[in-house]
Amino acid sequence: MYQGELNFDGLIGPTHNYSGLSEGNIASSKNSKKTSNPKKAALQGLKKMKLLIEMGIPQGIFLPHERPSLSFLRTQGFSGSDADIVGSAAKISSLLLNQSYSASSMWAANAATFSPSVDCQDAIAHITPANLFSMQHRRIEANFTYQQLNLIFKSSHFKIHKPIESTDLMSDEGAANHLRITNSHLKRGIHVFVYGRDTSKESLNFVARQSRAASEYIANSHKLDMKQTFFLKQNMKAINRGSFHNDIVSLATENVFIFHEEAFEDSKHKIQKIKNSLKVQENNFFIEISKNDIPLDILVNSYLLNSQLVRNSSGDMTFIMPTEVNNYSECKEWLKWVKENTPIKDFKYVDIKQSMMNGGGPACLRFKIVVNKDEFNNINPNFLLNPDLIKKLEALINNSYRDNLEIKDLSDPELINESYTILDNLTQIFKTGSIYSFQKE
Numbered sequence: 001m002y003q004g005e006l007n008f009d010g011l012i013g014p015t016h017n018y019s020g021l022s023e024g025n026i027a028s029s030k031n032s033k034k035t036s037n038p039k040k041a042a043l044q045g046l047k048k049m050k051l052l053i054e055m056g057i058p059q060g061i062f063l064p065h066e067r068p069s070l071s072f073l074r075t076q077g078f079s080g081s082d083a084d085i086v087g088s089a090a091k092i093s094s095l096l097l098n099q100s101y102s103a104s105s106m107w108a109a110n111a112a113t114f115s116p117s118v119d120c121q122d123a124i125a126h127i128t129p130a131n132l133f134s135m136q137h138r139r140i141e142a143n144f145t146y147q148q149l150n151l152i153f154k155s156s157h158f159k160i161h162k163p164i165e166s167t168d169l170m171s172d173e174g175a176a177n178h179l180r181i182t183n184s185h186l187k188r189g190i191h192v193f194v195y196g197r198d199t200s201k202e203s204l205n206f207v208a209r210q211s212r213a214a215s216e217y218i219a220n221s222h223k224l225d226m227k228q229t230f231f232l233k234q235n236m237k238a239i240n241r242g243s244f245h246n247d248i249v250s251l252a253t254e255n256v257f258i259f260h261e262e263a264f265e266d267s268k269h270k271i272q273k274i275k276n277s278l279k280v281q282e283n284n285f286f287i288e289i290s291k292n293d294i295p296l297d298i299l300v301n302s303y304l305l306n307s308q309l310v311r312n313s314s315g316d317m318t319f320i321m322p323t324e325v326n327n328y329s330e331c332k333e334w335l336k337w338v339k340e341n342t343p344i345k346d347f348k349y350v351d352i353k354q355s356m357m358n359g360g361g362p363a364c365l366r367f368k369i370v371v372n373k374d375e376f377n378n379i380n381p382n383f384l385l386n387p388d389l390i391k392k393l394e395a396l397i398n399n400s401y402r403d404n405l406e407i408k409d410l411s412d413p414e415l416i417n418e419s420y421t422i423l424d425n426l427t428q429i430f431k432t433g434s435i436y437s438f439q440k441e
């Protein structure tokens with residue numbers, strides 16, 4: 001019987017590719033049109049999940065979404081057989097075709113926002129799927145995410161909300177812009193929602209994806225205590241330098257909150273307000289990274305803070321970072337200081353380069369929740385990794401995923417069936433019945 005932190009990672013789907021769809025995401029633009037390796041990507045993701053299990057932290061998994069999304073292409077005016085739809089999209093709009101093929105549901109931190117029952121006034125855990133309004137290729141994730149959350153979390157113990165109705169002013173990117181600080185996972189905590197904009201007009205080079213109104217809507221519908229809930233604005237400089245989500249410049253686990261000096265607007269004042277609201281002051285570690293120690297650009301390029309910080313079995317904390325962090329002496333210097341001065345004593349590095357090349361680090365790949373024993377028992381066990389499931393997934397990935405996918409391959413009609421066959425196999429492994437639309441037709 002388990003209680004505490006539990007992560008759901010998105011299983012990387014067979015159409016993982018680099019088509020440069022995310023403006024403002026530096027890695028996605030830089031690697032646009034490069035050849036991807038879906039097999040390597042999925043195995044790298046799975047290896048990270050196995051690491052968490054080895055550390056005694058149970059690991060959940062989300063299935064990939066149906067890609068290509070022919071229903072999306074149909075809404076864009078394409079019709080006929082599956083091959084006709086892809087064929088005419090390839091001729092008329094490669095952008096729409098690429099959007100329909102994106103494997104972006106792997107970044108589960110953008111799947112939804114979670115509030116643990118201990119913090120909600122109705123004592124039930126709340127989950128709201130993100131509408132991902134800002135990016136067309138991600139907006140099409142919301143409905144399937146909602147369906148999948150309902151398959152995994154029993155309604156007696158978890159309230160799954162519908163995604164917020166998509167409008168420009170209600171744009172929501174999920175847990176990537178939400179932090180929770182608490183003395184221990186199952187004690188009451190405070191919530192920090194980080195938004196990019198509060199009007200539709202901001203003078204930015206890139207879109208500010210999270211709107212304040214959406215964050216407020218979630219805090220209210222999750223029945224959080226507003227005295228323990230804060231709304232912080234992202235610093236425009238951070239967005240302009242490539243921090244398209246806040247989880248690239250700050251993170252929090254239990255009593256440790258790490259943030260860059262330039263992560264938030266009006267930072268000193270806002271952080272002081274959060275500190276003042278904490279009931280037990282002395283046990284908290286508010287760690288500010290100064291721009292002199294690590295400039296914003298290095299923080300964004302290294303993805304140092306897009307890491308998983310977890311309580312380990314010895315009671316200290318383990319920091320699970322992307323291997324890219326090793327390329328930056330500034331990060332290594334700062335990590336030395338961290339080890340000497342904070343509860344973070346153990347460092348682990350994961351190779352998830354295939355995801356990193358699209359701007360997704362360790363923290364992007366997981367949806368973090370906190371459950372008590374009763375709630376843990378009300379999660380569908382078919383979605384929790386175990387040695388047998390790992391073996392089956394590794395076999396499927398090794399036997400059926402491509403190790404080379406170029407953008408031009410997305411117009412190959414063979415890829416439609418190939419992808420759907422893999423998804424069909426996954427539904428058999430996970431015993432879900434028919435959940436994809438191609439299985440229902």
Ligand code: SUG
Pocket residue numbers: 017018019020021022025028029102104107109110135138176244245247248358359360361363364
């Ligand atoms: O939304 N990349 C994702 C990366 C998401 C990272 N998530 C967090 N920071 N939590 C995004 O920008 C790239 C897709 C492409 O270019 O094909 C992409 O969608």
